[in-house]
Amino acid sequence: MDKPVIILGAKGIAHPALEIFNSNQVIVYGFLDEDQSLHGTEINEVSVLGSTEDEGFLKLIGKKTEAFVAVDDVKYRKFLVEMLLEVRKVQPVNAIHGRAYVSTDAFIGHGNFINANVAIGAGAKVGSHCIFHTGAVIDHKAEIGDFVQIGAGSIVNAEAKIEEGAFIGSGVTIVGGVTIGKGARVGAGSVVIATVGKNETVFGNPAAKIK
Template sequence: MEKPVIILGAKGIAHPALEIFNSHNVIVYGFLDEDASLHQKEINHVSVLGSTEDDGFLKLIGKKCEAFVAVDDPTYRKYLVKLLNERRKMQPINAVHKTAYISTDAAIGHGNFINGKVSLGAGASVGSHCIFHSGAVLEHLVEVGDYVQVGAGSIINSGVKIGEGAFIGSGAIIVSGVKIGKNARVGAGSLVIADVEEDTTVFGNPAKKLD
C-alpha cells in the first residue's frame, strides 16, 4: 500500500486502526469525525482534521488517499461506507494487524478491522466492514456476513455461519455448525450451542434468549 490513509471516525477503533497502519509504515494523513469538539486535536500525533462530510478532505480519497471507516456503530458505519461508495466511487481498505493470522485460502472483503492475534482459519469467508477485536479465533470454514462485530477472545468454531450485522460479545464461544441470524446479539462470555434467530439476543451458559 503506497497511498496515505484518511481514517473516518476518531473514537473507538480509530486509535488501534492508526496503530495498525503505523506498524505497516502506512502514513495516516488524518482523522475525520462528526464531533466538532475533536477537531484540531491529535491522536498519537495525528490530527483530527474536520468533519466526515468535509468535501475539502473527502475529495482526496480515491485519488491521493485511501480511506478506512473506524466507527463501531453499525448504522453510522453503513452510512459512511455508502458515502464513500457514492461520492468517491471507492471501497474502504482493510486494517489488518501484523500479528493476525489469515489462512492462505481464507477470503475477506473490504473495510474490515482485524486486530492483533486474530485468527482466520482455512476456507473461512468474511464479508466487508466487519470488526474483529484482539484474539478472536474463527476456525475453518466459518462464514461471516457484512458488518459483523466479534469481541476480543471469542472463539467461533468450524462451520459456524454468522449473519449480517450480528454482534458476538467478548469471550463468547460458538460451537461448530451453529447459525447466528442477521442482527442477532450474543452476550459476552456466552456459550452458544444452538442456532440463534435473526434480531434475537442470547446470553449465558448455555446461551438462552433474553425476553
C-alpha cells in the same frame, strides 16, 4: 499499500486502527469525525482534520489517499461506507494488524478491522466492514457476513455462520456448525450451542434467549 489513509471516525476503534496501519508502515494522513470538539486535536500526533462530510478532505480519497471507516455503530458505519461508494466510488481498505493471522485460503472482503492476534482459518469467508477485536478466532470454513462485530477472545468454531450485522460479545464460544442470525446479539462469555434467530439476544452457558 502505497497511498496514505484517511480514517473516518476518531473514537472507539480509531486509535487501534491507527496502530494497525502503523504496524504495517502505512502512513495515516489524518482523522475525520463529526464531533467538532475533536477537530484540531491529535491521536498519537495524527490530527483530527475536520468532519466526515468535509468535501475538501473527501476529494483526496481515491486520488491521493485511501479510506478506512473506524466507527463502531453499525448504522453510522453503513452510512459512511455508502457515502464513500456514492461520492468517491471507493471501498474502504482493510486494517489488518501485523500480528494477525489470515490463512492464504481465506476470503476477506473490504473495510474490515482485524486487530492483533486475530486468527482466520483456512477456507473461512469474511464479508466486508466487520470488526474483529484482539484475539478473536475464526476457525476453518466459518462464514462471517457483512458488518459483524466479534469481541476480544471470542471463538467461532469450524463451519459456524454469523449473518449480517450480528454482534458477538467478548469471550464468546460459538460451537461448530451453529448459525447466528442477522442482527442477533450474543452476550459476553456466552457459549452458543444452538442456532440464534434473526434479531434475537442470547446470553449464558448454554446461551438462552433474553426476552
